[in-house]
Amino acid sequence: MYSFRTLSPAKADLEKGMKVVATTVGSKGPESQVHNQERLDAAKQALINAKQMLADVLVLPGGFFTSHDSQSRQRIANSLISKAEEFGIAVVFGVDEEAEEPRKVKAKRKKRKGGKGGFPSPMYGYARSHTENMSYCLRQRSTNRDDQWVVSDEMCKEVRILKIGDEALGVLMCGEIFNQRIRNAIIGYSLRPKVVADVAHVGQGFRVGKAMKKLCDFGLASICSVHVKRRFAMKHCCIPKKGFVSSRDWDRVVDGPPRIELKLWEF
Numbered sequence: 001m002y003s004f005r006t007l008s009p010a011k012a013d014l015e016k017g018m019k020v021v022a023t024t025v026g027s028k029g030p031e032s033q034v035h036n037q038e039r040l041d042a043a044k045q046a047l048i049n050a051k052q053m054l055a056d057v058l059v060l061p062g063g064f065f066t067s068h069d070s071q072s073r074q075r076i077a078n079s080l081i082s083k084a085e086e087f088g089i090a091v092v093f094g095v096d097e098e099a100e101e102p103r104k105v106k107a108k109r110k111k112r113k114g115g116k117g118g119f120p121s122p123m124y125g126y127a128r129s130h131t132e133n134m135s136y137c138l139r140q141r142s143t144n145r146d147d148q149w150v151v152s153d154e155m156c157k158e159v160r161i162l163k164i165g166d167e168a169l170g171v172l173m174c175g176e177i178f179n180q181r182i183r184n185a186i187i188g189y190s191l192r193p194k195v196v197a198d199v200a201h202v203g204q205g206f207r208v209g210k211a212m213k214k215l216c217d218f219g220l221a222s223i224c225s226v227h228v229k230r231r232f233a234m235k236h237c238c239i240p241k242k243g244f245v246s247s248r249d250w251d252r253v254v255d256g257p258p259r260i261e262l263k264l265w266e267f
Helices: 033-052 070-087 102-112 174-178 180-187 209-217
Strands: 019-026 057-059 090-096 123-129 134-139 161-164 167-173 195-202 221-228 236-239 252-254 260-266
Touching: 019 033, 019 195, 033 057, 033 070, 033 252, 033 260, 057 195, 070 090, 070 123, 070 134, 090 161, 090 167, 090 195, 123 161, 123 167, 134 167, 167 174, 167 180, 174 180, 174 195, 174 209, 180 209, 209 221, 209 236
Parallel strands: 019 057, 019 221, 057 090, 167 195, 195 221
Antiparallel strands: 019 260, 090 123, 123 134, 161 167, 221 236, 252 260
């Protein structure tokens, strides 16, 4: 599932760094699937803007879409993936399979945790690389510091990277960034990521700074995309030797609904 084909990067790819667009999405969090079409329309506009900014990848939050079953989840994911293919840009985003607030989902998972190899998660990430011409579906493995030890070592060591040109983007799903074993696995990847993207759910109370700093201490840059309830919300970014360069400013904006603020980072 996570194997990669070796491709010869174009000369232009060898001469530039990786350009990543992080986003804040103007809502309190994942919404009902009745909003999927308007979210898809907004995401298409975000892709257009990212392409105009010459970005390599657009990163949307976790739970950007919501579904009630695996079939509808795959359909809505494919709709955005096909548009990214058309524009020739990589995309990372999340689809939740429960139409509930993430905090309610977490409460349910605490009751049923401890299953074989961890516990089931209704939260999924999707990643599409035009370089590889491949798509990935990534199931969220943990949500916070407390449940990180329930996840098996095997799951924590899964290699979750997206090849973009001659570089690699590490992909984390929301609270996975707080999982020490998952962070250690990323640090040890044979194909070292240029950047780690955290596809988060809700910005309010999501204290991601310390975890991003730990990645930075090991030479890994990171960004975070989240849902927010305000305009000019923080776009988190941490870069080795520079530290936090996070900003509330945006480079482009999609009015939506939902409103999507785009911030371009170059690494």
